[in-house]
Amino acid sequence: MTSSSIGLKILMAVTGILFVLFVLAHMYGNLKVLAGEEAFNTYAHHLRTFGEPMLPYEGLLWGLRIVLILALIGHAYSAFTLWSRAQGARSQKYAVKKAIGSTLASRTMRWGGVALLLFLIFHLIHFTIVKPSVNSNYPADQIAGNPFLMVVGSFELWWMVLLYALAMVALGMHLYHGVWSASQTLGWTSSAKSRGVAKTTAHVVAAVVVVGFLIPPFAILFGIVKG
Ligand code: HEM
Numbered sequence: 001m002t003s004s005s006i007g008l009k010i011l012m013a014v015t016g017i018l019f020v021l022f023v024l025a026h027m028y029g030n031l032k033v034l035a036g037e038e039a040f041n042t043y044a045h046h047l048r049t050f051g052e053p054m055l056p057y058e059g060l061l062w063g064l065r066i067v068l069i070l071a072l073i074g075h076a077y078s079a080f081t082l083w084s085r086a087q088g089a090r091s092q093k094y095a096v097k098k099a100i101g102s103t104l105a106s107r108t109m110r111w112g113g114v115a116l117l118l119f120l121i122f123h124l125i126h127f128t129i130v131k132p133s134v135n136s137n138y139p140a141d142q143i144a145g146n147p148f149l150m151v152v153g154s155f156e157l158w159w160m161v162l163l164y165a166l167a168m169v170a171l172g173m174h175l176y177h178g179v180w181s182a183s184q185t186l187g188w189t190s191s192a193k194s195r196g197v198a199k200t201t202a203h204v205v206a207a208v209v210v211v212g213f214l215i216p217p218f219a220i221l222f223g224i225v226k227g
Pocket residue numbers: 023026030044061065068120123124127128147151164168171213214216217
């Protein structure tokens with residue numbers, strides 16, 4: 001199934017929906033920064049001990065990580081395969097490349113997707129693998145075991161907020177067009193009414209994700225949330 005273009009599109013749509021669910025849950029979790037140090041650190045701790053002793057320590061987290069890694073492989077594989085097929089299908093370049101009726105969001109899907117992949121690599125190094133000590137206002141020994149201080153220390157730096165803000169705008173555009181495309185692939189846009197619902201859902205998901213993710217960094221930058 002995955003060798004046919006429609007199979008690849010379905011794979012991209014389904015893995016994309018998984019990402020939307022993850023991103024919404026992650027955004028909700030991050031908003032707990034607003035509830036203060038204890039609430040956020042308790043939440044971060046619960047993520048790791050959830051389901052114990054049935055599950056091992058970090059069992060839920062590892063389950064989620066495996067699902068996300070598989071989804072990322074499927075999403076990127078189908079995107080790159082469809083991309084190279086679209087290029088290979090035409091030996092001569094178009095005289096006018098810009099498709100009529102295309103939006104900025106749709107034209108930036110491919111390179112926007114690559115930019116998001118680079119952001120994700122940076123983000124995992126930043127918060128999960130290395131944990132900030134250079135990119136933070138607080139020394140490494142204070143940050144160790146204190147996720148709240150780790151996040152606050154990073155977003156007290158204006159350039160870090162700027163970097164995340166740019167990434168979230170890219171994410172918003174990708175999500176807007178992605179939700180719309182997935183709706184088309186899955187056959188949810190056959191009537192004028194369902195097209196309207198899909199467009200509105202795409203707008204709402206993109207807006208909620210961008211605003212929801214950016215509230216904590218800006219609240220920290222403006223001193224509303226302090227370390
Ligand atoms: C302003 C935006 C964001 C902030 C402030 C943020 C914050 C964080 C923090 C603090 C962690 C570490 C959690 C912990 O170890 O307890 C984390 C992990 C993670 N974030 Fe984000 N995040 C943001 C956006 C995103 C986006 C857009 C994605 C995906 C496209 C993402 C994907 C991940 C992943 C996959 C992890 C690793 C989870 C794990 O395996 O431990 N994040 N994020």
